[in-house]
Amino acid sequence: MADWTSDEMMTVAAARALHDGVVCFVGIGLPSTAANLARRTHAPNLVLIYESGTLGAKPVHLPLSIGDGVLAESADSVITVPEVFNYWLQPGRVDIGFLGAAQLDRYANINTTVIGGDYEHPKIRLPGAGGAPEIAASCREVIVVVRQSRRTFTDRVDFVTSVGFGAGPGDRERLGLRGSGPRRVITDLGVLEPDPDTCELVLTHLHPGATVEQATEATGWPLVVRDDLTVTEPPTGTELDVLRALQAGAGGRKPTE
Amino acid sequence: MADWTSDEMMTVAAARALHDGVVCFVGIGLPSTAANLARRTHAPNLVLIYESGTLGAKPVHLPLSIGDGVLAESADSVITVPEVFNYWLQPGRVDIGFLGAAQLDRYANINTTVIGGDYEHPKIRLPGAGGAPEIAASCREVIVVVRQSRRTFTDRVDFVTSVGFGAGPGDRERLGLRGSGPRRVITDLGVLEPDPDTCELVLTHLHPGATVEQATEATGWPLVVRDDLTVTEPPTGTELDVLRALQAGAGGRKPTE
Amino acid sequence: MPLATFAGLDEAVADLVHDGDTVALEGFTHLIPHAAGHEIIRQGRTGLTLVRMTPDIVYDQLIGAGCATKLVFSWGGNPGVGSLHRFRDAVEHEWPVPLEIEEHSHAGMANRYVAGASGLPFAVLRGYTGTDLVAHTATIKTITCPFTGEVLTAVPAITPDVTVVHAQQADRDGNVMMWGITGVQKEAVLAARRALVTVEEVVDEFTPRPGAVVLPNWVVTRVAVVPGGAHPSYADGYSVRDNEYYQQWDAISRDRDTFRSWVDDNIMRAGGE
């Protein structure tokens, strides 16, 4: 029995995907946690951009919203929201964009808009696009972080909010999307990556303790497993300590509280 | 023999045209002098915008360039040059724009680009447009300040840098120009205003000492003189004192220097 | 230029916000004008088209109270918590009234405000391409670069009848200063026909501050002094974000009756803030 949860493993795996010095467009929640974990471990020079307009934020504790004061106080500069999207994201200055998903299909297209029914009368109305469509289009790379389940990993998404690889090879180019799209989908079970030829998401890593059967069972399309499937390094003691301290201190709470 | 020069009269007349509280787009030179004279006499709440990005500048002395430090220090806010033109001038938020001219025609079209020869090989290459075309298009009103001479007041300008009334009535509307165009042309001899029906500039005021003959002689088209031609009030002692103090202190020089 | 005047929040909302208006309450997590939203509910406005990039709790309340018949937005959630239940109930079950939606992305909404502030009918961006938003939102079209032939996306300007924002300070002349995360507020104010600004306090003179945005009194219509008017959002230098409120809202808003009694107790009976 591991002394860490699958969510912790997922967060650590996401943090490890951020090389030192890269410019990262961060949303609240797990992406922000992973980015701040990376900044406190192997990537001290990570540049964090939050869509609220904080460029180069170095929060002393985990923000609970993208507009927390701690982001503005610690930022290299605070810019307007139009400037974030027009001067910084749109021209492709951001290396990595983090996205979550309510639904994800085999070509890494993402739905965060509606589930079930039709658009005007959905069964479930989700929050919608936010910054995601342009993050997915313009960042050099996209990393999707999402728990893996058959409900989420669907053969077809009910609504394309953000484009992964569209209907397959060549679609991003046809659509004029400048970023290279999702390079990694990091889940609580492992890591999926687009096949170089088909663009279909295939299983490339399993987290310790997870099985191919679990992953297949949690995927709504026939999941291809890559021959060189490897097992993720478990979280190190340091990674776990820093991560837990971060989460305990979220929003500025004293970890002792 | 008056104890003031015709340039002083011209500057005073320009200052008087600025009602208190109006928002004024100011260029360097006579317009800036006139605006600062007005702010120190009858229009303390005049809002001055310089194209360098100083919004609500209250210079303690006459700036010698639109980017003088004194403008930034005294401004309500300093904004970028794109913002000046996009957020403040273009939407028609500016009441009055001041323009000069190297050539001016009967419809108050302005040339500050080239004189003589053709565009590629001009006899005289002038500085060009600067902010003038959009000031002429978007300010609620335009005031032109220029010394009157046959060389400057031409029947046809060699190049239309900034549009007054184009070829006559209806042209501004046809061109989609939102401001009402030049309402006054203030010279060293008097004031010309567009005729309500023809849009042609007609003589409405003479400065003290100037004659209709002088004005006609200094105009390159048959100058119409309005029946109710009136004589400008001469500069008051206060106006002259403030004006001369301003000019003596230009650029921060001690008036005593 | 007409200059900003001071008024009580109730009077200001009565003067500037009319039934059927297009109203933008902006503030990106920081400086959200909650008190003004409550006053709009208190005065029973109806038929509003509500515009906001992130319709969070403030719009969940206005929607649940039946003030809005249309929502123009890009992200409708409770930040860091989850769903906006009143927003979902309106879209999923037309309660309390049907809510038409016009859905965009953040980049699109931000540029729509920029176009409005710039006196342009539309803005150009790289966005939406390949998404299903294009098929469902009429205010997304393509435009071709006249120089390169490249096809890009165009979105129309947003020009609200009235924009409401919260700022830290006004001076006695009605000039406004805000600082910290200022989001898209300047554009939202400049894009609007009328602008209402609630402020924490009135000062004799502004202290120049890093990152401060100044709105001159000739682009502001009314200023209402409402200390704490952003709560549960915050005003940098005056208050901190009430994160517990955002968490509690999930339970309060989940059930229609709980929501209604909350509105009665906390807005209708609360009187002016």
Add this chain to the structure above:
Amino acid sequence: MPLATFAGLDEAVADLVHDGDTVALEGFTHLIPHAAGHEIIRQGRTGLTLVRMTPDIVYDQLIGAGCATKLVFSWGGNPGVGSLHRFRDAVEHEWPVPLEIEEHSHAGMANRYVAGASGLPFAVLRGYTGTDLVAHTATIKTITCPFTGEVLTAVPAITPDVTVVHAQQADRDGNVMMWGITGVQKEAVLAARRALVTVEEVVDEFTPRPGAVVLPNWVVTRVAVVPGGAHPSYADGYSVRDNEYYQQWDAISRDRDTFRSWVDDNIMRAGGE
């Protein structure tokens, strides 16, 4: 992301500014990178396309020295003084070499930089309509709003090979801070493939300042420490504008030989600044 590195001005110009490049030296009256302009002359660059809203003395010198074959601009004068005689001589008499011009208005140039900084191929504005510039400048076209049918003006993005600006400070990591009137410099830097920033000094840490603009080291290529590098322009907090220099330039630049000997004495023999 490649990060900014420090270099001497001579080395930085040698690395970043090549014959035939499109080069933008920006700075709106304030923070004009004169020293960098002199270094470009000293290194004998030719065939440059010079881009600048207000080609004042700095470009009069580059043009007179024969570095440029094309000028993209919106106002070419000596502010508060009069003509740029070297610019006029080049246009009127093709001396020392013919100078092609691409002429715009300030609003057009500013928006061209904004488009460049935004990764868009063009920008939209209300401008030029009815002027003779439309007939003489190929980079002014019309564009129709896909929503209202209104016809507006389009101008293409400016994307210089290299942009050069002067700022007050850099920190030891090569981040740059400028304040005061910052004109269009941020846009000019973000629009460029390479960016050279000359600074008054290097500091351990930036002090947040009202109106300060920070350029992170991942959008700057080289930083060169050049105290007084803006003279005769100025750097707010470090120097004042040398208004006499601007006045004296009129006489110096009027005559070709006087100009040439001035360049020999003050630039060529002066060595690096």
